[in-house]
Amino acid sequence: MLTYMEVHLYFTLPVLALLAFLYKPFFTTKDRFKYIFLCTVAFATASPWDNYIVYHKAWSYCPECVTAVIGYVPLEEYMFFIIMTLITVTFTSLTMRWTLPSFFIRPETPVFQSVCVRYIPIVGFLTIAAKAWASSIPDSHPFYGACILWYVCPVLALLWIGSGEYMLRRWKAVLFSIAVPTIFLCWVDQYAIARGTWDISRRTSTGIMVLPSLPLEEFLFFLLIDTVLVFASCATDRAHAIVHIYITPMNHNKVSTWYMDFFYLCWAFLQTDQALSGETLSDLDATWRILREASASFYTASSVFSFEARQDLGVLYGFCRATDDLADNNDVSVPDRKKQLELVRGFVRQMFDSKHGHPDIDWTQYSGSIPDSFIAAFRSFTRLRDVLEIKAVEELLDGYTFDLEQREVKNEDDLVYYSACVASSVGEMCTRVLMASEPGGNRTMLKWTVERARDMGLALQLTNIARDIVTDSKQLGRSYVPRDWLTSQESALLKAGKARELGDERLRQIALKMVYTADDLNLMASRAIDYLPPSSRCGVRAACNVYTAIGVSLHKANGYPDRAHLTKLERMKVTFRCVYGFRKGHQGVQGDRGKSQAFTVI
Numbered sequence: 001m002l003t004y005m006e007v008h009l010y011f012t013l014p015v016l017a018l019l020a021f022l023y024k025p026f027f028t029t030k031d032r033f034k035y036i037f038l039c040t041v042a043f044a045t046a047s048p049w050d051n052y053i054v055y056h057k058a059w060s061y062c063p064e065c066v067t068a069v070i071g072y073v074p075l076e077e078y079m080f081f082i083i084m085t086l087i088t089v090t091f092t093s094l095t096m097r098w099t100l101p102s103f104f105i106r107p108e109t110p111v112f113q114s115v116c117v118r119y120i121p122i123v124g125f126l127t128i129a130a131k132a133w134a135s136s137i138p139d140s141h142p143f144y145g146a147c148i149l150w151y152v153c154p155v156l157a158l159l160w161i162g163s164g165e166y167m168l169r170r171w172k173a174v175l176f177s178i179a180v181p182t183i184f185l186c187w188v189d190q191y192a193i194a195r196g197t198w199d200i201s202r203r204t205s206t207g208i209m210v211l212p213s214l215p216l217e218e219f220l221f222f223l224l225i226d227t228v229l230v231f232a233s234c235a236t237d238r239a240h241a242i243v244h245i246y247i248t249p250m251n252h253n254k255v256s257t258w259y260m261d262f263f264y265l266c267w268a269f270l271q272t273d274q275a276l277s278g279e280t281l282s283d284l285d286a287t288w289r290i291l292r293e294a295s296a297s298f299y300t301a302s303s304v305f306s307f308e309a310r311q312d313l314g315v316l317y318g319f320c321r322a323t324d325d326l327a328d329n330n331d332v333s334v335p336d337r338k339k340q341l342e343l344v345r346g347f348v349r350q351m352f353d354s355k356h357g358h359p360d361i362d363w364t365q366y367s368g369s370i371p372d373s374f375i376a377a378f379r380s381f382t383r384l385r386d387v388l389e390i391k392a393v394e395e396l397l398d399g400y401t402f403d404l405e406q407r408e409v410k411n412e413d414d415l416v417y418y419s420a421c422v423a424s425s426v427g428e429m430c431t432r433v434l435m436a437s438e439p440g441g442n443r444t445m446l447k448w449t450v451e452r453a454r455d456m457g458l459a460l461q462l463t464n465i466a467r468d469i470v471t472d473s474k475q476l477g478r479s480y481v482p483r484d485w486l487t488s489q490e491s492a493l494l495k496a497g498k499a500r501e502l503g504d505e506r507l508r509q510i511a512l513k514m515v516y517t518a519d520d521l522n523l524m525a526s527r528a529i530d531y532l533p534p535s536s537r538c539g540v541r542a543a544c545n546v547y548t549a550i551g552v553s554l555h556k557a558n559g560y561p562d563r564a565h566l567t568k569l570e571r572m573k574v575t576f577r578c579v580y581g582f583r584k585g586h587q588g589v590q591g592d593r594g595k596s597q598a599f600t601v602i
Helices: 004-026 029-055 073-098 110-134 143-169 171-194 217-248 258-270 277-293 298-303 307-328 334-353 372-384 390-404 412-437 443-467 469-476 486-493 504-531 534-558 567-580
Strands: 059-061 198-200 207-211
Touching: 004 073, 004 171, 029 059, 029 073, 029 143, 029 217, 059 390, 073 217, 073 307, 110 143, 110 504, 143 171, 143 217, 143 258, 143 567, 171 198, 171 217, 171 486, 207 217, 207 567, 217 258, 217 277, 217 307, 217 412, 217 486, 217 567, 277 298, 277 372, 298 534, 307 372, 307 390, 307 412, 307 534, 334 390, 412 443, 412 534, 443 469, 443 504, 443 534, 469 486, 469 504, 486 567, 534 567
Parallel strands: none
Antiparallel strands: 059 198
């Protein structure tokens, strides 16, 4: 005989533990709210409903199979309310976290269409609930099924108000999130009924079996309860996305309180898509289109971060990508590109002039000079004004100017200066975004963490340069190797696109000097990852270790490869190990460094 506690120990709890392990690296404070809120509501509503059902003998349990009874319901059944909620919500979160909720909020949808999509299902749900209420006569065959319907349908109607259209736009993920937990829980239910742990009364049910030992009402219960939980998860995700996009930028410098957060979520839940600013969302969409087209790797890799961090990192990276494209666009003359960069500098100064309130920027002055999609990225970028420091943004633009003016990297100081402009600045900005997007970071160590982030950016850029010596020479006729590391002949060969004529041994020696310097910088910089918010640490560690692995591959290579890289499988392995804690700390170059030695960064 199978006891109810054994059902949990053998089936539900192991599955919950597996899901918790898989989701732990992505867990955020927003998830904590979701779990606490949904578990509280589920327990508070299911407890009286289930007592009512058992009181009227719709289902019964084996007295020897339970540890205790509270009211009319076994202790294990109360546990089941929480366990089922956690299983379904965690599985739903794992399924849906890979795509930003903001992609499914569309203010441009016609109002008539929204009204129909929103209210027709609500009327349907409430009609079913009313008829079920009338049919839920104790000791009658429709009783159990009718009780399920009047318990669930009003909740579905309420949730449809706040997320109906949103869920229809991502219907595949919604159906998958409902189907998998439902199938699993129905199988557990069937197994337990077959072994006498609990039973469904024939007097208060239809007697229809979906499968042997699985009554129609039990299948309906798990299907509809899982639907409620998935709808609730979607409604919460949509509300959090709206708050983050429309409310958070105005409140960066205000102390957050739980009751204000709850108020904002309720406000967001009730907002129709048409009530939201369409320009804000279209600008975000334009920014992400830039990223999808220009950097599929970033677009994919960013999914390991929380929704909020991913949204803001995307905005930051979209600005960096847009400005980089302006500087690198060979279809535009160099003087015109310099003018465009001056316009960008003017925009940045305007953006930071007023530290609080909505930035007062005349966007028409950029029309015709800068592509519309880039202007959209700039508008999105203004949301980060209270998070970033102007110095880092201007430093990035200085790096573009360095390239536009074709300045020569004369010595190690020039190399460090250029790398700091194009990479340390980005490392600083990313760190500030991550610290602002999620509580839990060590803000008392912010200055030190930012400095280490700048070191990490410098290390990654040195690895980039070491990897691309031949590529930069062939494709750009450019060299970022310090001039005083080279002979006159070597320098001329690099500028002429003939880097290969330096020979593998010499190229390897030059590259490893930068790789070893990057490795030394990484050693200290990687320690700062532990001061970031918990939900960001694994993603940052994975990104850094992927780049570190490129340096390791250069160190291990025989000669100098044209472009050292990791295969997709290798990147996946590194990411998996970092995300799930199998690799922590510095994972750099090991073994004899030979003739190449790191240079000193001041």
